[in-house]
Amino acid sequence: MLPSDLLMHRLNGETVIPKRLKLDDPHQAIATELITIFESCKGQPQSELDRQLQELEGDTPDYRVKRGLAHILKSSFSTFEIISPLEPQELRRRVFELSAQVIPSQQATSETLEKLAEKLTQELNREVIPSQIKQGLYADLMENQILTQFDTPTTEDLIHRYNLSQVQGIFYRASHMTLNVHRNDPGEYKLLFRYLKLFQLMSYIEGDVDYGFTITVDGATSLFGTSTRYGLAIAKLLPALLHVTKWSLQATLVEKDTYSKQKRKGLFTLDSECGLVSHYPVGKMYDSALEASFAEKWADLKTEWKLEREVDLIPIPGSVMIPDFRLVHPDGRSYLLEIVGYWRPEYLRKKFSQVRQANCENLILAISERLNLEKAGVKVSDTPALTVWFKDKLLPKSVLQVIPSES
Structure with missing residues (x-):
């Protein structure tokens, strides 16, 4: 923009x-x-x-x-990148330390750069030349960053x-x-x-x-x-x-x-007749890295349950609720999964209110243990949904464990 x-x-x-x-x-x-x-x-x-x-x-x-x-x-x-043998801040420190040991002069500068180039060549196991050090000293300044890629x-x-x-x-x-x-x-x-x-x-x-x-x-x-x-x-x-x-x-x-x-x-x-053109993809997208990680782990899981991204809208008064995933079993059973991660108190109150209004019997709530639900005024016990708790990452096995066995 x-x-x-x-x-x-x-x-x-x-x-x-x-x-x-x-x-x-x-x-x-x-x-x-x-x-x-x-x-x-x-x-x-x-x-x-x-x-x-x-x-x-x-x-x-x-x-x-x-x-x-x-x-x-x-x-x-x-794409602009910082091109330097070391992080520029560390490179400056190394150059200044060596420079402080000699009397300033043009010859001393050349010798300092040569000496550090030899050291870095050994440390990094690749050739480093003095000009790369000179270029990298202030490579972190915006005007010195290199245009490395241009998608025409x-x-x-x-x-x-x-x-x-x-x-x-x-x-x-x-x-x-x-x-x-x-x-x-x-x-x-x-x-x-x-x-x-x-x-x-x-x-x-x-x-x-x-x-x-x-x-x-x-x-x-x-x-x-x-x-x-x-x-x-x-x-x-x-x-x-x-x-x-x-x-x-x-x-x-x-x-x-x-x-x-x-x-x-x-x-x-x-x-819709405005003539503007979107650059957003129409395909699947995830609301967070947490959801993307969960979907990736599910793909590696050996289970009959299929994870689907496209789910039905759940109508509630004044809004709709869109669960994150649907779990579908070959025998016809189906569960909706909503992941409640790191959100503000007002969002949590709204989210759990939506869950109560939806009154959806096949809904699973995955709730982060990091959330301060008490501070948000939320009682999970009042929520008509299956509940699974997680810490940093939501594991597919934890979700499957809360699904009741087929009667």
Whole structure:
């Protein structure tokens, strides 16, 4: 996404309209020039890349567009690494210790680098030359980090990502958002709700699979004053929403007037005909490393129980509950698994309230022993679900042990 200083929009009354680039020849030419610079700078320090970008930018009036496109290329398609024989901080210590033993001079510097190069060659069991030490001394500075990999996008992909980032930036200042998703494929709902959960967005959901859902999300300014941290989470949801076939949203924004510095209300609307393109994958995803680890361990387990990622939505008043996994046995038995890991007290209260309202007889709750349920005001004994406790990692065998034997 783009930083606030590279976001551009205009106002039509209270409606905010973000800057979007056309897929025309002039803009594709700019994108091509930028991509070419990044390709030519592979293996070069970031300072050289920045020099060439500054040269391209010059004093042209579209400098903010060029900076925005370059920012996306840096943050989304480039890999910068610290190239040094040792960690730069340790390398500096070693060089300074040797340098302190001699009188400073050009010859002494060369001898110091040669001496340390010989030592490091023996220690690391590979050749280290003085120039590598000299280059690595301050390799941890951003301008000295090396562009080691560049995943070249097409000009269309770059412009699509820029347009999406401009729209995402609108949500940095969102105080409230109402999202309507209309009669879509159930799999699209599941993907959207999983992203809501992944980004820890506090939402109120009404509706059902047959008629669609209305999702209300409180935004950054309503919860945390002027902080944009929560607004970033809302912005990250947009690429997931683009995978839903039919939807519309309206967001209320808190803007600060450039001249009076007074806060004012802004509005932003968007729907499924917006033409934005998502870069999020449609395939399976995990809400946490804990879930991914559990699925990986299950794959190595010899059991008749099959672990499924796609599960049904459990309707509850004002929301839906999406368990993490389904366990299916060849004899037809089926259990839903919800992993409750490391969350805030308010989330725990909401989660266990959902479990009680769902009243699902075949639900298994896997609960971390690290959670302070008492502080959150949660009583597991009041929860109508099978329960399994875990410490750092959830083991598949522990889950299977709580399943009742077939009667």
